[in-house]
Amino acid sequence: MQPVLQICAFYDTVPWRLTPRDLDRYFAGPGKAPKQSTTRSKITRIDGFFAFLEQRYAGEILRRFGAAVESPIDAFNRPCHRWDFGLRIPPSARAMKEFFASWRESLPGERKYPVAARNYVMSKLTYISGVRAAELCGIRIGDIHWENGQWGRFLVHGKGSKGSGPREREAFLFQEGRDLLWWYVEEIRGEFCDDPTDPHAPLFPSERVPSAIAALNLPTSPALLPDSFRRVLKAASKQHLKGPVQELFPHLLRHACATHNYEASMPLWDVQVLLGHTWATTTVGYLATAKGDPERQCLESSRRAARRLSSET
DSSP: OHHHHHHHHHHTSOGGGOOHHHHHHHHHTTTOOSSHHHHHHHHHHHHHHHHHHHHHHHHHHHHHHOOOOOOSOOTTTSOOSOSSOOOOOOOOHHHHHHHHHHHHHHGGGOSSHHHHHHHHHHHHHHHHHOOOHHHHHTOBGGGEETTSTTTOEEEEEEOOSTTOOOEEEEEEOHHHHHHHHHHIIIIIGGGSSSOTTOTTSBSSBOSOOOHHHHHTTOSSOOBOOHHHHHHHHHHHHHHHOOSSOOOOOHHHHHHHHHHHHHHTTOOHHHHHHHHTOSOHHHHHHTTTTOOOOHHHHHHHHHHHHHHHHHHHO
16 A cells, blocks of 8 residues: 555555556656565555455446546556566575584573574574464464474464465474474573463563563563564574575575475475475475486386385285
């Protein structure tokens, strides 16, 4: 809605009077953004607003103002998603192992040890489970189900597709994630100012409680925001990450989780389930840098077939 208001204020008009030429002039002049991704995001939001306007109020606008509602985002303005999508290359599995080892060794010397440990656990859990930053920050104490699966799982509110809204799904801990999270819950989580036994309390709380919230004297602290998590991960990567990849962000950890598990012979279907994707084609996009070896896989398939034949005879 905000981009529509900005353009209407610039032309001093109402939305249904905007034309594709108006958008051309606006985004080539005062509305020009330094990044094409920002322009693409605004255009997508404008197009979505006009779809809503057409479905809900087109008839009323036509009766009252004599104007037909039509989106100014024509075929030439509509983004094709081909300008700024660079290849996301995650660090190698060895680099990630060294990164987390170096970070873990530095924790005892941190001024705010519980906060530093929380940041470390969040980052490594993202890498192990492949969850998104928003999913991770939204986890509550009661969302952890230690008894599910082989090593326990936790509930996340996943990203919805095609406007369906967030979808709940179970994310996987694996043995390494279970040990890590158990240590955090037992040793670190109780150091924050709220009640760690409250099932509605955030698993990863913020150490900074706004005064307006503190005045309410609520039993739980607010959760750490995704943007704050991105900042601490970026700072940690500059300090502890070695190699050609110099900077980490949560979604790159998600790419690293998919790539390294696939390289370790996890089937594509299982990687898809791990990431919570509906379509395997989405998962394939995360594996653009995976080091596959078709010849080795062909030989292994031949050996498996030979073993089955020999066992049957």
